[in-house]
Amino acid sequence: MKQPSFVRWLRALVYARAMVRSSTLAVGAAVLLGAMPAEAAPRSGPRVSSYSRRPVTSLALGPTVYGERSVSGLAKESFWRPGVALQLASRFPLGGGGGFGLRFAWGLTEFERFTRFTDAGHCVGAWTTQAYKDVWAWSGKTDFQPFRAMAGLYGMLFLVMPYVAAGAVYALAPLAPTTFLELDATATYELGDDEGGAPVPYVGGGLGFVGAFHPRTAVPFAGLGPTTALGMRWQRFDASVRGTWLPPYLHSEGSSARTSVLLGTFAVGMNF
Numbered sequence: 001m002k003q004p005s006f007v008r009w010l011r012a013l014v015y016a017r018a019m020v021r022s023s024t025l026a027v028g029a030a031v032l033l034g035a036m037p038a039e040a041a042p043r044s045g046p047r048v049s050s051y052s053r054r055p056v057t058s059l060a061l062g063p064t065v066y067g068e069r070s071v072s073g074l075a076k077e078s079f080w081r082p083g084v085a086l087q088l089a090s091r092f093p094l095g096g097g098g099g100f101g102l103r104f105a106w107g108l109t110e111f112e113r114f115t116r117f118t119d120a121g122h123c124v125g126a127w128t129t130q131a132y133k134d135v136w137a138w139s140g141k142t143d144f145q146p147f148r149a150m151a152g153l154y155g156m157l158f159l160v161m162p163y164v165a166a167g168a169v170y171a172l173a174p175l176a177p178t179t180f181l182e183l184d185a186t187a188t189y190e191l192g193d194d195e196g197g198a199p200v201p202y203v204g205g206g207l208g209f210v211g212a213f214h215p216r217t218a219v220p221f222a223g224l225g226p227t228t229a230l231g232m233r234w235q236r237f238d239a240s241v242r243g244t245w246l247p248p249y250l251h252s253e254g255s256s257a258r259t260s261v262l263l264g265t266f267a268v269g270m271n272f
Contacts, residue, residue, distance in 0.1 A: 057090040058238040060269025064107045066179050066215060067262040068253075081215045083109030083179060085265045089240070091202075097190040101204050101229070103242070105182040105265060110215055113176035121169035128162040135159070180212035180263060182244060184227050197235055204229035208244040210263065214253060223251025223261065239268045 064085035069078040089103040139152025186206030194200050208227035213220050223246040231240030246261035253259055 055090060055092045056233070056271050057088070058233075058269045058271045060087050060089070060238060060240070060267035061085070062087075062265060062267035062269075064105075064109070064263070064265040066107065066109050066212075067264075068259055069262070070259045072258070079215075081109040081179065083107060083111070083177070085267060087242075087265065087267050087269075089238075091188055097192075099188045099190070101184070101186040101188040101206070103182070103184040103186070103229075105180075105184075105242075106178065107180040107182070107263065107265070108177040109179040110213075110218075111177045113218070114173050117169055117173035117176045121166045121173065124162050124169065125166040128159055128166065131159050131162075132156060178213060179215055180210055182208055182210045182263065184208045184229075184242075184244070186227065186229060188229070190233075194233070194235070199232050199234040201232045202229075204231075208246075208263075210244065210246060210251070210261070212253075212261070219253075221251060221253040223253070225250055225261075233271065236271050237268070238271050239266075241266050 062085060064083050066081040066083065067078065070076070085105050085107040087103055087105040089101065091099050091101045093099045135152050135155040139148045139155075141148060184206060186204040188202055188204035190200050190202045192198065192200045205226070205228050207224060209222075209224050211220065211222045225244060225246040227242065227244040229240055229242045231238065231242075242265045244263040246263075248258040248260055251259075251261055253261065
């Protein structure tokens with residue numbers, strides 16, 4: 001059956017309106033998609049950890065050894081003193097894996113000096129305490145009482161000084177075992193990066209400046225010589241082995257023989 005012309009015209013109008021609406025939606029979606037920012041392209045090249053590119057300082061403690069080897073004619077002599085060392089080390093990055101390092105180490109090996117200091121402090125304190133008792137008993141006697149009381153007062157005031165001396169000896173006792181103080185300046189290189197918390201080995205080499213008290217004579221001397229370092233940093237922990245050699249004629253340790261001084265330290269500590 002043939003449809004009337006107005007019906008066909010109405011259907012064509014509805015169809016055209018639907019086409020226009022769909023075209024408008026498509027154009028709007030395209031505009032919105034085009035206005036959205038594109039995702040950033042992934043960076044190329046290795047990522048450098050921000051932790052390894054800032055200065056790192058570690059405070060560490062561990063065993064140390066002081067050694068000497070002397071040669072006089074055909075005679076050779078060597079001795080070693082084990083102990084403990086406290087060290088503070090800093091690394092400053094310069095570029096790539098390279099950097100500049102500073103380290104201060106305090107080595108203690110002569111712990112019998114601590115015993116001698118504390119014994120001396122105890123003896124001075126005990127003598128002073130007994131002296132106070134004697135002065136008190138003497139000044140309390142009845143004959144010449146006013147003069148005894150005045151003399152006893154002066155004596156007790158004077159006896160304050162030995163007590164102060166005993167306290168000073170006790171205060172210095174922890175420093176008595178000191179064998180050497182060392183300041184190192186080194187060039188360092190890290191063999192990796194701590195990306196993902198991976199351990200980072202490092203090496204270093206430079207010059208060490210040492211001030212020491214001779215273990216046998218307690219005579220102070222100073223010197224300088226090459227120093228090396230081999231270590232590993234893992235997150236907040238640091239472990240290193242360091243060695244310093246003071247060759248003959250580069251230290252002031254008084255001896256007629258050619259003496260080399262060797263210092264070695266293994267230390268484990270925390271980075272901050």
